[in-house]
Structure formats: structure tokens, C-alpha cells
Amino acid sequence: MSGPLSGLKVIEMPAIGPVPFCGMLLADLGADVLRIDRTGDVDLGLPIEPKYELLGRGKRSLALDLKDAKAIGLTLDLMAKADVVLEGFRPGVMERLGLGPDVALQRNPKLVYGRMTGWGQEGPMAPAAGHDINYIALTGALHAIGNVGQPVPPLNLVGDFGGGSLYLAMGVLAALYERQQSGRGQVVDAAMVDGAASLMTMFYGMKAAGLWSDNRGTNMLDGGAPWYGTFECKDGRFVAIGSIEGKFYAELIQKLGLDPAILPKQHDRKRWPSLQAAIAATFRTKTRDEWCAIMEGSDICFAPVLSLEEAPKHAHMAARQSFVAPDGVTQPAPAPRFSRTPGTIRNAPPKRGEGGEAALRDWGLAAKDA
Numbered sequence: 481m482s483g484p485l486s487g488l489k490v491i492e493m494p495a496i497g498p499v500p501f502c503g504m505l506l507a508d509l510g511a512d513v514l515r516i517d518r519t520g521d522v523d524l525g526l527p528i529e530p531k532y533e534l535l536g537r538g539k540r541s542l543a544l545d546l547k548d549a550k551a552i553g554l555t556l557d558l559m560a561k562a563d564v565v566l567e568g569f570r571p572g573v574m575e576r577l578g579l580g581p582d583v584a585l586q587r588n589p590k591l592v593y594g595r596m597t598g599w600g601q602e603g604p605m606a607p608a609a610g611h612d613i614n615y616i617a618l619t620g621a622l623h624a625i626g627n628v629g630q631p632v633p634p635l636n637l638v639g640d641f642g643g644g645s646l647y648l649a650m651g652v653l654a655a656l657y658e659r660q661q662s663g664r665g666q667v668v669d670a671a672m673v674d675g676a677a678s679l680m681t682m683f684y685g686m687k688a689a690g691l692w693s694d695n696r697g698t699n700m701l702d703g704g705a706p707w708y709g710t711f712e713c714k715d716g717r718f719v720a721i722g723s724i725e726g727k728f729y730a731e732l733i734q735k736l737g738l739d740p741a742i743l744p745k746q747h748d749r750k751r752w753p754s755l756q757a758a759i760a761a762t763f764r765t766k767t768r769d770e771w772c773a774i775m776e777g778s779d780i781c782f783a784p785v786l787s788l789e790e791a792p793k794h795a796h797m798a799a800r801q802s803f804v805a806p807d808g809v810t811q812p813a814p815a816p817r818f819s820r821t822p823g824t825i826r827n828a829p830p831k832r833g834e835g836g837e838a839a840l841r842d843w844g845l846a847a848k849d850a
Contacts, residue, residue, distance in 0.1 A: 483510020483814075484821040488563050488656075489843065491555075492539065493579075494518050494546075495568035497612075497636070498644035498672070499596050500535035503566055505649050507538030508814035508823045511564075514839045516555065517832045519545045533829040534811050540827075540835030552578050554845070560587045561843050564652055568596040571606050581667045591665040592655040596648050598639070600671035612639035615672040619643075621680050628697040643675025698749075700724070706756035707732060707746065710785055717768035721759075722781035732780045736762045 488511040492503040500515075507513040515536065530536070544551040556579065559565055565584060567574055574580045574595075581593040595601060598610040605618075616622045616639040617631075626632035648670035655666050686692035698704040707723040723732040729746050736759065743758060744751035763771065768784050775782040786794060792803035792810050804813045807828050814823030827835075840846065 482821060483508070483823045484818055486510035486821070488512065489561060490514065490564040490566065491516065491558055491562045493565065493567040493569070493574070495566075495596070497535075497568075498640040498648070499566050499568035501641055501645040502594070502596070502648045502652075503539060504535045504537060505645065506564070506652075508825065509818075510821070510823060512839075512842070513539040514558065514836070514843070515539045515541045515830070516546075517541050517543045519543050530829050530831045531807060531809060534809070536829030537806075537811070538824075538826045539830060540839040541830040541833050542836030542839060543833035546577055546579075555579055556583070556587055557845055558843065559584045559591060561845070562588065562591060563656065564592045564594060566594045566596065566648070566652075570609075571597060571601045585665060585667075589664055590659060592652055592659065592668065593665065594648050594652045594655075594668045594670065596644055596670050596672075598644075598672045600673060601669050612636035612644075612672070615639040615643070616676045618673055619677040619680060620684075621676050623694070624680075624683065624696060624699075624702060626696055627703065628695075631696065638679065639672045639676050643677075643679055644670065644672040647675035647678070704752065706752050706759050711760055711763040713763055713768040713771060714765060715767040715769075718785035719763065719768055719771050719775075720783050720785050724781070728779050728781050731778060732759075732782075735774055735778065735780060738762060 485506055488506070490503060490506055490511045490513040492499060492513055492515045494516055503513045503515065544555065546552065546555070559579070567579075575582075581595075584591055584593055597606070598612075598615045599605040599608065613622065613633050613636075616634075621638050622631045622633070624631075625634050625638075648668065651668035651670050655668055659665060683692055687694075692699055696702060700708060703709045705724075707721060707729050710718045710720050712718055721732060723729040726746065730740070733740050733743065738758060744755045746755075748755075766774075771782075772784050776784070784790075784794075791797060797803060802813055803810055804825065805811070806825055809828075814825065817823075
């Protein structure tokens with residue numbers, strides 16, 4: 481194994497979305513992640529072949545019936561040998577299974593027990609079902625994203641993966657660091673509403689300072705500014721511009737071939753619509769590739785808006801090998817990068833139960849116990 485987390489033993493309880501993504505991040509960096517899968521038919525909401533379940537890459541799978549006392553006993557035995565547990569059930573479910581943090585930490589006082597929920601472990605909405613869009617709606621994030629007409633879901637990047645998985649991973653790693661001093665594990669409560677709210681910190685500061693309006697599409701970073709947004713080109717494709725600083729904006733206007741003397745000033749908000757119209761009309765005079773030839777690599781803060789098909793083929797992404805294609809499946813490479821202990825994708829996403837017996841042996845447990 482390679483990666484800075486090599487030797488770390490992680491149990492990932494059955495889940496979809498943010499918990500598997502957190503497990504993937506740890507596996508990419510060398511952790512030995514054992515995914516517990518349910519037996520029988522399970523509705524995961526997104527039927528997909530195992531080879532395309534990319535959040536499972538680098539892991540091994542052990543299929544268990546968690547309604548069976550023997551399976552619960554084996555899971556507790558695994559927790560006794562693990563460094564980390566990741567679980568994303570609704571509050572109280574792990575306790576009802578007999579796998580809650582009190583029981584687990586009694587068996588293994590050094591265990592870091594990572595809990596992922598949308599609403600948190602407590603609060604009036606804690607027991608309710610939800611998805612990314614609901615969690616970010618409650619934090620102000622969803623309201624701030626979209627056009628003037630209505631909010632637009634930013635995929636499930638802000639709640640599930642940004643406010644969820646990344647905060648869970650950071651919390652787990654922080655608890656592991658603290659364990660070096662105390663010798664004790666603890667519970668990490670990662671709620672997507674907390675993480676998504678945390679991601680909005682800068683914007684709440686701007687609002688308090690009077691620099692951000694709740695009127696969507698009128699602010700500097702939400703598409704309201706004519707020099708920070710996306711623009712359609714002659715061929716119907718788009719480019720992205722982020723010319724916030726004055727020197728970058730000046731270069732934008734110069735490369736667009738516009739006369740700054742007859743344009744509204746950059747920060748004259750009342751005249752933003754006319755400035756927006758002038759810039760948009762100019763971008764429509766050339767194709768996206770023509771604008772790339774003029775602007776790419778400059779200090780305009782420019783990039784073409786690429787599709788999922790196009791992005792891996794871009795010269796910069798190819799040069800950095802930001803995408804890889806194990807088994808012919810194109811996917812993002814492990815991130816971030818390390819100078820001595822690089823991460824890697826050790827194996828393709830496993831089928832249910834694949835690699836489980838080997839994992840039990842590696843963890844010092846008999847495969848017959850499964």
C-alpha cells in the first residue's frame with residue numbers, strides 16, 4: 481500500500497453518497513477501507529454496475545446481514561481492531577443495531593467514530609429524511625445560487641460532498657491527530673447543515689458588512705457582476721470569466737477589443753446591466769475556441785466551460801494527469817498530492833462481498849466468522 485494513510489483501518493457502514501465519498505478519499509490516500517454491504521436486495525436509488533460505482537474504488541467489501549446477531553458480533557470485532565468507523569444512518573439506528581459509539585468505544589477506546597447526517601444527531605429535524613438540496617436550503621446556500629428567477633441546485637456538491645464528506649474527513653483526521661496526544665478516540669458529528677453553513681462563512685461576513693444582498697443575481701460572485709460569470713459564444717458554447725481585480729478587468733476589456741472610455745466603470749452597479757450587455761454581445765462574435773486562443777493563459781482569469789466529456793482531454797488537465805482511466809473508466813485522480821507518499825487507486829470498486837474474506841484475514845479475524 482502507498483499513501484500517507486497507509487496502515488489506517490477504516491470500517492465504512494452501508495450508505496450512499498457522502499459517507500462512501502469520504503471513505504474513497506481515505507482509501508485514495510492509502511487507508512485500508514472495509515465497506516460493510518447489506519445482503520439481499522437493497523434500493524440505493526441509483527442502479528449502477530459495480531465498476532461504475534467510483535466512490536467504492538480502493539475498498540474491499542464484506543456482505544453482512546445486520547439483523548443477524550452473529551453479523552453484529554463480527555462487526556464489533558472489526559470495530560475493536562479498526563482506527564475509524566464511518567456511518568451515515570439516521571440518528572439512533574446504530575444504537576438500535578447494538579453498534580453505537582458507546583458500545584464501540586467500550587470495545588476500542590482509541591476508535592474514532594465518524595457520524596454523517598444531514599440534519600445532525602439532534603434538533604427538531606434530526607429524525608426526518610432529506611437530501612443535499614434540503615440541507616443547503618436551510619443554510620442560506622441554495623437561496624444564494626442561481627439566477628434572479630429561482631435558486632438552482634449546484635449538483636450535490638455543497639451539502640453531500642463539500643459540507644458533508646470533506647468535513648467528516650477533516651474531523652476524522654483531526655480526531656486521529658488528537659488521539660496521538662490523549663490516546664483516546666471520540667465521536668465526530670458531521671452534519672451537512674453545519675458543514676454547508678460553514679462553507680458560507682465569507683458570505684455571511686459580506687452580508688453583515690453590507691456587501692451582499694439577498695437579491696439573488698445582483699452580487700459580485702453570484703453572476704450579478706458583468707465581469708464574473710459565464711458568457712455564450714458564437715457556437716453556443718460558454719466561457720467563464722472571473723476578472724475581479726482591476727488589472728485583470730483591464731486586460732479583459734483590452735482583449736475583448738472594447739473601449740474603456742465609453743464603457744461604464746467596473747464597479748458602477750447601477751450600470752452593470754449595460755456593461756453586461758456590451759461584454760455578452762462581444763463574446764457572441766467568436767466561437768469558444770477562438771476566445772480560448774485569445775484569452776487562455778492570460779491574467780483575465782479565463783477558462784472555457786468544459787463538459788464532463790471535454791474536461792479530461794484539456795491540455796492542462798492532461799498535463800497534470802488530473803484524470804485517470806483504470807479499467808477504461810475515466811475518473812478524477814486522487815487528490816491532494818503528496819511529495820513522498822502519493823495516493824493511488826489500489827483497486828476497482830468491488831462487487832458486493834468482494835475482498836471481504838481477505839480483509840478479515842488481514843485484520844486478524846477468521847473468514848469463517850463472516
